[in-house]
Amino acid sequence: MTRILGISLGILFLMPVFMRAQEKIYEVTETGLIEYKPKAFYYEIDPYQPIGIMLGSTRFILDDNLITQVEKSVGRSTFMADPFLLRVPVNVTSFYDLDRQTLAIDVSSYQERNIASWTVNILDARGNTFRTIQQNGALPATISWDGRGDDPSQVMAVGDVYSFIIILNTKDGSQMRKIGRPIDLNGIAYENVVAVKEAEIASYDVGAVSQKIANYYQYVLNRLKEKGFTSILIKASDTYIAETAKQYLDERLYHTKINVQEVPEYARVEFVFQ
Known part of the structure; x- marks a missing residue:
């Protein structure tokens, strides 16, 4: 008798089987067909x-x-x-994200008694009034400034030194004027811009970038990833400074177009995301 066997060896063979019954030997030949069935191995790669x-x-x-x-x-x-997935925390001092933070200006040393109202005029580098903040009552220990001018579309220029004048109106009708301290920041970020004081970030050799400068570059990378932009325009007073920044960032970004622009009057390096 014959029958088909499904054994996974992939060979057609004859298998002799000997049986003893009633003192007689019978030879039974069975035909087996081995069928090859490929096995599938499924796997999944997690990109994260x-x-x-x-x-x-x-x-x-x-x-x-x-x-x-x-x-x-x-x-x-x-x-x-996940825009926060590859965000690397960095430590940069005197740096403000104006979309989330305000500048705290210490005016505690200018406080006086019997004050009915006060005005703080924030002046730009040319001495022009950039922002006016005023309120009734005594002068607080600190005042908050969002870094913007009286025209909200104007933002302070990092690298330029700002100052302020305090005008105190007393309850008896007299007035006192006091000169405040300089306001000088290392950097700010707002909307699609990161601006860093040139003295803080200027480098002419990408191979000699200090840890402090690398932290500023990392802040730029973080901001780019969080906001989802696809290109950067780097503005600086010197093309070599902008080109060094471009080379550093270009080595660490994936398919991001980077252009540079020389702006001689700039005292900052500005990264504009587009």
């Missing part, structure tokens, strides 16, 4: 796994270049899916 390893609770010793490589390999879709 490298980042999860970097940012997870476990600690790994990482290659200094790994963050750059992950950004380039994962690509812009990652930023769009």
